[in-house]
Amino acid sequence: MNNRDYNVLFNLHTVSGIVISVGLFVIFFAGSFSFFRDEIVNWERNEATANSQGMHIDFDEALDSIQKNYNLNGRDIQISKTFDERRVNVSLGASKDTLATEENKAGAYFYLDPLTYKSYSYIKSYTLGEFLYRLHFFAQIYYPVGYYLSGFVALFFLFAIVTGVLVHWDKIVSNFYVFRPWAKLKTLWTDAHTGLGMIGLPFQFVYAVTGAFFMLQILLVAPSVFTIYDGDQAQLYEDLEFTDKPVAFKNNPLESNFSINELVSKTKEKWNGFEVSEVHIFNYGDKNMHVAVEGALGYDNQLTAPGKAIYKISPQLLVFEKDPAKQASYLDQVKNLLYRLHYGDYGGYLLKIASFILGIISCLVIVSGVMIWLVARDKKNMPEKKRKFNNAVVRIYLAICLSMFPVTALAFIAVKIYPNEGQSFIYSFYFISWLLFSTFLFLKKNLRFMTCFCLILGGILAIFIPLLDGFVSGNWVWSILLKPESNLYVVDLLWLLIAITSLFAAYKSAKMNTAKNFL
Amino acid sequence: MPANKKYLTNSNTQRFAKISAGILGGYLVTIALHLALATWLPRPEVLITSTYSGFIMWVVLMILPFLAKNGWKVWGIYILLLFAFALAIYFGKSLNPLSQ
Numbered sequence A: 001m002n003n004r005d006y007n008v009l010f011n012l013h014t015v016s017g018i019v020i021s022v023g024l025f026v027i028f029f030a031g032s033f034s035f036f037r038d039e040i041v042n043w044e045r046n047e048a049t050a051n052s053q054g055m056h057i058d059f060d061e062a063l064d065s066i067q068k069n070y071n072l073n074g075r076d077i078q079i080s081k082t083f084d085e086r087r088v089n090v091s092l093g094a095s096k097d098t099l100a101t102e103e104n105k106a107g108a109y110f111y112l113d114p115l116t117y118k119s120y121s122y123i124k125s126y127t128l129g130e131f132l133y134r135l136h137f138f139a140q141i142y143y144p145v146g147y148y149l150s151g152f153v154a155l156f157f158l159f160a161i162v163t164g165v166l167v168h169w170d171k172i173v174s175n176f177y178v179f180r181p182w183a184k185l186k187t188l189w190t191d192a193h194t195g196l197g198m199i200g201l202p203f204q205f206v207y208a209v210t211g212a213f214f215m216l217q218i219l220l221v222a223p224s225v226f227t228i229y230d231g232d233q234a235q236l237y238e239d240l241e242f243t244d245k246p247v248a249f250k251n252n253p254l255e256s257n258f259s260i261n262e263l264v265s266k267t268k269e270k271w272n273g274f275e276v277s278e279v280h281i282f283n284y285g286d287k288n289m290h291v292a293v294e295g296a297l298g299y300d301n302q303l304t305a306p307g308k309a310i311y312k313i314s315p316q317l318l319v320f321e322k323d324p325a326k327q328a329s330y331l332d333q334v335k336n337l338l339y340r341l342h343y344g345d346y347g348g349y350l351l352k353i354a355s356f357i358l359g360i361i362s363c364l365v366i367v368s369g370v371m372i373w374l375v376a377r378d379k380k381n382m383p384e385k386k387r388k389f390n391n392a393v394v395r396i397y398l399a400i401c402l403s404m405f406p407v408t409a410l411a412f413i414a415v416k417i418y419p420n421e422g423q424s425f426i427y428s429f430y431f432i433s434w435l436l437f438s439t440f441l442f443l444k445k446n447l448r449f450m451t452c453f454c455l456i457l458g459g460i461l462a463i464f465i466p467l468l469d470g471f472v473s474g475n476w477v478w479s480i481l482l483k484p485e486s487n488l489y490v491v492d493l494l495w496l497l498i499a500i501t502s503l504f505a506a507y508k509s510a511k512m513n514t515a516k517n518f519l
Numbered sequence B: 001m002p003a004n005k006k007y008l009t010n011s012n013t014q015r016f017a018k019i020s021a022g023i024l025g026g027y028l029v030t031i032a033l034h035l036a037l038a039t040w041l042p043r044p045e046v047l048i049t050s051t052y053s054g055f056i057m058w059v060v061l062m063i064l065p066f067l068a069k070n071g072w073k074v075w076g077i078y079i080l081l082l083f084a085f086a087l088a089i090y091f092g093k094s095l096n097p098l099s100q
Helices: A003-034 A037-045 A059-067 A128-135 A145-171 A185-227 A233-239 A260-270 A330-343 A348-377 A384-417 A423-444 A447-473 A477-481 A489-516 B012-040 B043-067 B071-095
Strands: A077-080 A088-092 A108-112 A274-282 A290-297 A306-312 A317-322
Touching (some): A003 A037, A003 A145, A003 A348, A003 B043, A037 A384, A037 A489, A059 A077, A059 A088, A128 A423, A185 B012, A185 B043, A233 B043, A260 A274, A260 A290, A260 A306, A384 A423, A423 A447, A447 A477, B012 B043, B043 B071
Antiparallel strands (some): A088 A108, A306 A317
16 A cells, blocks of 8 residues: 555544544443343343243233223234343334224333233333443434434444554554554554454444444435335335235224234244244224234244234234245345344354453454554654643543443442332433543543543442342342343343453553553 | 654645545435436345445445545546436336336
8 A cells, every 4th residue: 555545544544533432432332231231121120031032921911901001992002022021012003993082092102011911111111221222322312313423423433444454454464463562552552452453343344334224224214215215115114024014994893802822822833933022913903903923933043034924813814924934035134134243132142242342342442542542642742732632632531431331330239229210310320420430530630540440440349239139139149040041140240250350450450550660 | 653644635625525525425426326226126125235235335435535636526426426326216217117
């Protein structure tokens, strides 16, 4: 590569990287915990789940219990499970009966516990797991600003990845084996940045592309709708098989009895190992009532082929079926692979742990990149004012990024002591302590203190998390390890692992500091 | 060692041309190409492919203007491409209408 191109690409990499750095760090840090979103939710509520892909509930009982509060006639009803929690999502459409009361013309959305048949609103169901999951696409910022912001961070992350690889291309193999932590500070950060960046490259590339798609899909959808589909958005989603064709409402009461459980078990008998993730009822109680049973085979069998059966109730007929055991169409492969790759939920805990570690490695790549930016500009020949300014920028960046670790650990402790407090408690606890910690660290004016403080405090708080789970919920790590069918131990073990790693890192860095004293 | 300034763009209009060509022009060319393909090839397959190819292509088209000497020239090339793809969309739509 010639000198000009190298320097141009280098500059693009630096500028795009430094602009997105804090946002990207928050995304990767919160995103790494999101791999364990469902485990965190269950851990908070102390509700063990079956740890399975599908729903194993009594649908008829569930509908009866919903009927106590809502008149279901003429509505479309969706009962689905998106996360591995005990509660299932229930979505009620407005009644299609033109004579329905105002009350029945309103839709509803809530969570239903299939053991107690209690229902919960979204705000009341709010958990730290959900909070961290949503933080990783900035959903707390006014909708849709946060979504688009995180989408553009992902897009420019892809930009930084491509320019970074091009800059590094000539030395990509030889430099991988170079690590010179003791040479000088600049080479420590550079070697960490390029070495860890190379290790995480495929992972980061996949997350940048899929993340950009999830948050910026409107940029693809809108032009297609307006040019190809002449404004008919429904046609596009039907073409891509995201939605079903609407089923006409006949406004004639259904006379025969029906059982959703029967249809579900019928479907499960048809396809061995079928896990039901959604039951969609069209026109409840109407002559033209239909029921769609959707799901997939276990991911260890079939990664990208969902299955679906649609039944008409009267007379009972199978009107549509999509066999999950058949080779998936290209459409299904792409649609499902984008999600599976991003969620990392198809390979058990080994994959989740590997993804978590790669996510944290990506955080380190970001921090080391910011440090290179600082050290490269911290030269004697730079004007003093400029150097002070650069230093302050990096201090703000790192104070925000690094304080996330102790703040997150503290939030886990808070929700264990005050469970089921809902959204406002988690919002105010997390954001206020984050603000306090980062202000304190910024004012300390010492990057080394900042790092050690976060590593040690975070590590100590992390030890308390499994202990507290024992004291408050009676789940001592050793006792729940004996019940491998429950996944409650995952969060405790994860935090133990984090505690050991961060305290070890703090110890090592303190030792290195006294030996060389080079910061 | 920050990037050597002598190789970077100094003029503000050039910088504007390159950034706008990369972000806006790159986006328009990416979308136009995918829409043109969608009117001639199997529609759902092309559209679903754009979920990943679209963002990768956009980023590549974002980098190219900076490697060029003149950002306006890149805008010119992008606009020519846009015209070509627009023609393809126009004829593709009338020859292969949406089947109901």
